[in-house]
Amino acid sequence: xxxxxxxxxxxxxxxxxxxxxxxxxxxxxxxxxxxxxxxxxxxxxxxxxxxxxxxxxxxxxxxxxxxxxxxxxxxxxxxxxxxxxxxxxxxxxxxxxxxxxxxxxxxxxxxxxxxxxxxxxxxxxxxxxxxxxx
Numbered sequence: 001x002x003x004x005x006x007x008x009x010x011x012x013x014x015x016x017x018x019x020x021x022x023x024x025x026x027x028x029x030x031x032x033x034x035x036x037x038x039x040x041x042x043x044x045x046x047x048x049x050x051x052x053x054x055x056x057x058x059x060x061x062x063x064x065x066x067x068x069x070x071x072x073x074x075x076x077x078x079x080x081x082x083x084x085x086x087x088x089x090x091x092x093x094x095x096x097x098x099x100x101x102x103x104x105x106x107x108x109x110x111x112x113x114x115x116x117x118x119x120x121x122x123x124x125x126x127x128x129x130x131x132x133x134x
Contacts, residue, residue: 001130004042007120010066010074011035017066017074019044021055028055032064034099038091041114042134043083045092045099048111056080056113064115071124078118088112 001007011017012035021028030052034045044064046052056062062080067073089105092112103110120132 001120001122001132003132004040004134005037007074007076007132007134008035008037008042010068010120010122011064014066014068014074017064019052020063020065021052022059022061023051023055028052034092034096036088036092036095036112038088041116042118043088043092044080044113044115045096046111046113047102048109053111056082062115071126072122072128073124074120074122076115076118076120078115080113081116083112083114085112088114 001010016031016033018029019032028051032044032046036043060079060081062078064076065073086105089110089112093100093103093105118134120134121129123129
């Protein structure tokens with residue numbers, strides 16, 4: 001793993017990843033399946049109406065985790081920052097056309113989140129580890 005594109009591909013290959021947030025003193029975890037690299041930056045997507053968006057607004061520190069069938073797993077810690085630009089929303093909808101039934105580029109509920117100041121670590125039970133910062 002060498003760059004943010006590799007991180008994106010890992011999440012895409014895994015199919016489902018889990019996003020961790022904090023609500024007060026309680027951790028919250030839920031499955032996600034949207035990822036995008038746009039202008040060299042990693043994005044995920046949710047709805048501004050969902051509790052996870054409110055949790056991220058209160059505390060933007062997040063962690064993402066996924067495991068692939070090859071026995072490796074990834075952990076990404078970073079800061080999630082909303083990007084309401086139309087270009088990012090359009091790219092997300094193109095990457096994930098299944099979202100177009102729920103969101104549009106000009107709505108007020110689609111929340112594209114850039115993952116910034118991040119560290120991605122891929123590891124395995126064999127002890128192999130690689131780290132990417134972005």
